Amino acid sequence: MGTTKETIKKAAINLFYKKSYFATAMSNIALDSNIRKASIYHHYASKEDILFDILMTTMSALDAYIDNCLKGVENIENRMRAAVRAHVKFHCDNQKEVLISDTELRGLTAKNYKAFVALRDAYEKKFQDMIARGIDQGYFAAGDVKVISYAILTMCTAVANWFKPDGRLSGDQISTIYEELVVTRLLKESLPIHSLKTPVVRE
Amino acid sequence: MGTTKETIKKAAINLFYKKSYFATAMSNIALDSNIRKASIYHHYASKEDILFDILMTTMSALDAYIDNCLKGVENIENRMRAAVRAHVKFHCDNQKEVLISDTELRGLTAKNYKAFVALRDAYEKKFQDMIARGIDQGYFAAGDVKVISYAILTMCTAVANWFKPDGRLSGDQISTIYEELVVTRLLKESLPIHSLKTPVVRE
DNA sequence: GTCTATAGCGAGATAGAC
DNA sequence: GTCTATCTCGCTATAGAC
Structure with missing residues (x-):
């Protein structure tokens, strides 16, 4: 217990x-x-103290989980794949905690609010850096990095809103679908630079 | 006033x-x-009555707005473009109301909750039907319609979380970016069936 | 470290004058 | 249709015994 x-x-x-x-x-x-x-x-010490404890440990755990999943993964596309997988999986496995982290920030006083948002901003920056690097290296299609990062993070985070532990799809299956949606479809150049001269027609 | x-x-x-x-x-x-x-x-009649009024009028207004924006648009890709644009624009223009609609449902008693969720489900079904039709007609890449609809709707809805009326990007600009992200990148077949035999190499 | 008891306050809602 | 006054309740937090 x-x-x-x-x-x-x-x-x-x-x-x-x-x-x-x-x-x-x-x-x-x-x-x-x-x-x-x-x-x-x-x-x-107080009710807010309980909320703050929940928020901080959840955010720290998410951050540590992603770091661990990215360890040793070098190629930027694979890093992004691992990051999306990990983010989605964590949000299925810790559904209640992340939903609280998403909706109850208004319960925090200024000091605690700042401490939490600092963690969250640092976490988001990791995704923004990956996206920017992927674009630079020609793996990902060009675009507004901030907006793309928000689009990706919010759609992956929102899985916690509709995921059902006993539903049709497991957390792993959803992670796989999202990895594909985000990296293969949303991010990747549909025609990678190095394949521009390779005909796609095989007749 | x-x-x-x-x-x-x-x-x-x-x-x-x-x-x-x-x-x-x-x-x-x-x-x-x-x-x-x-x-x-x-x-x-009560505090909940105020919340219920806000939620229902917001959801109804969103639904009516999308219907109006889709009026006369026939081609399924263009319908989806118009729907994404409208959804994002509405969430920028009615930021406070939609955020309440997203996070304060727990303030509703069972009867009111059901009434609101019925409206929301009907709204989501419109997107699911469009996605399914687009896949059937070969405009959109195949995939799990439910999951894709959740991915799209949640990322578009979450714009209300980070949009700043006086920020770098206007609601119209964000709508344009999202239209492109969702339809051109996330939904569309990167190699439409009828172009499979057309070489992309122009040397 | 957990308990009983309660302080001190503000909440949602109502009564009834005007 | 708005007001003042108030009912009733439950809240966060604390005091102090064990």
């Missing part, structure tokens, strides 16, 4: 996901954790 | 957007509307 703090955190994740942060009362969290609400304050 | 009811609604939109639905108090709405909070209950 883990420590009491972990129990509280898990209960909070479920409730923030189901009812939203503001609609969740400390008494709700206490009930689901099988303790009295006053006991929560031994582990967390 | 409009009617008092419109003033209340506009104030609620701003507050729900900025602070979230649950964090917004009736007294906040009253203050921004220059009336006492008791007076709000003459126009709306």
